Amino acid sequence: MRRVAAGEAGIVPRWEHEAMSALLLERLVEKAGIPLSLYFSSAADVRAQLRFVTLLIRGIEDSEPWPEDVGRGEDKRFLCDIVANKRSGIDVDKLDYLVRDSMAAFGAGGRLPGFDIHRIITSARVLTRCERVGSVRFREVCFQMKVALDINMVYQLRAMLHRQVYQHRMANVAEAMITDLLEAANACFVMRGRDPSETISLSDAAQDPDCFVRLTDGVLESINTQPNQVGLARAQRLYERLQQRNFYRPVGHPVQLETRPRCRACDRPTEIDHRFCAHCGKSLRVRRHVIESNGKTQLPWLAALSAEQAKSHFPFPPLCHT
Numbered sequence: 552m553r554r555v556a557a558g559e560a561g562i563v564p565r566w567e568h569e570a571m572s573a574l575l576l577e578r579l580v581e582k583a584g585i586p587l588s589l590y591f592s593s594a595a596d597v598r599a600q601l602r603f604v605t606l607l608i609r610g611i612e613d614s615e616p617w618p619e620d621v622g623r624g625e626d627k628r629f630l631c632d633i634v635a636n637k638r639s640g641i642d643v644d645k646l647d648y649l650v651r652d653s654m655a656a657f658g659a660g661g662r663l664p665g666f667d668i669h670r671i672i673t674s675a676r677v678l679t680r681c682e683r684v685g686s687v688r689f690r691e692v693c694f695q696m697k698v699a700l701d702i703n704m705v706y707q708l709r710a711m712l713h714r715q716v717y718q719h720r721m722a723n724v725a726e727a728m729i730t731d732l733l734e735a736a737n738a739c740f741v742m743r744g745r746d747p748s749e750t751i752s753l754s755d756a757a758q759d760p761d762c763f764v765r766l767t768d769g770v771l772e773s774i775n776t777q778p779n780q781v782g783l784a785r786a787q788r789l790y791e792r793l794q795q796r797n798f799y800r801p802v803g804h805p806v807q808l809e810t811r812p813r814c815r816a817c818d819r820p821t822e823i824d825h826r827f828c829a830h831c832g833k834s835l836r837v838r839r840h841v842i843e844s845n846g847k848t849q850l851p852w853l854a855a856l857s858a859e860q861a862k863s864h865f866p867f868p869p870l871c872h873t
């Protein structure tokens with residue numbers, strides 16, 4: 552069974568990459584000592600510019616009103632199409648990770664995978680849309696017709712990566728195991744906090760931009776090298792299993808039980824109050840899997856069975872262990 556991530560289960564506050572991106576940006580400016588106040592007129596203006604960069608990362612739907620506090624008017628809405636295009640999905644973020652992942656997964660041998668990313672980018676133009684949305688005539692990032700095939704390839708590549716890599720059966724299983732491992736380790740495992748004299752749990756570190764940047768794959772190895780602690784034993788067992796590719800195995804599989812009575816002629820399910828089969832048109836006076844009383848259909852046959860009787864009719868496969 553697919554387990555929910557700790558954030559979804561309410562164990563830790565829900566983590567969102569847009570919110571973390573905004574925190575990282577603020578921290579980056581602060582830590583690198585970038586004197587933004589030299590470039591902007593006031594502290595309020597600096598904050599508005601940071602909010603605008605956050606908006607660029609998050610993107611904005613066409614139906615969403617333009618925020619008042621980002622230091623520029625709605626005529627700059629097209630800038631939000633560059634990093635997170637909510638309309639077509641074609642943005643630099645997607646182009647970047649599709650090229651990166653397809654080269655890593657399929658080995659393009661240095662060639663770009665099926666489309667020319669530079670051709671797509673150089674064909675982009677900002678055009679004013681013919682129809683109005685509300686009272687505004689949007690300007691948006693558009694692409695020339697000559698790159699239609701390249702853009703088609705982008706969507707094809709994305710679909711292929713989802714099928715073969717991101718949603719791959721084993722990727723999902725490994726993700727579920729890593730989630731369980733981190734959840735199991737969270738109560739006992741601590742790492743260095745923002746202040747080196749402090750310690751912080753994994754779930755708290757995920758909310759703090761300074762600690763978040765240290766949450767790499769190395770955390771799994773650190774958990775595995777900790778001395779014996781009761782709470783870490785389960786996490787360490789899961790780590791060993793991942794190393795040995797001893798993945799979770801499915802327990803049973805979903806079975807769909809048809810509870811409607813079946814047509815005697817075509818054997819397809821029929822509605823209980825129908826007099827003629829909707830599939831083959833034959834009379835439903837006599838049907839299989841129904842109980843008749845006083846010449847009227849009372850119950851689908853399956854609904855009248857006890858659980859034990861139903862099991863004997865539908866043998867379930869033997870259960871595997873996880």
Ligand SMILES: [Zn+2]
Nearest residue numbers: 814817828831
């Ligand atoms: Zn029929």
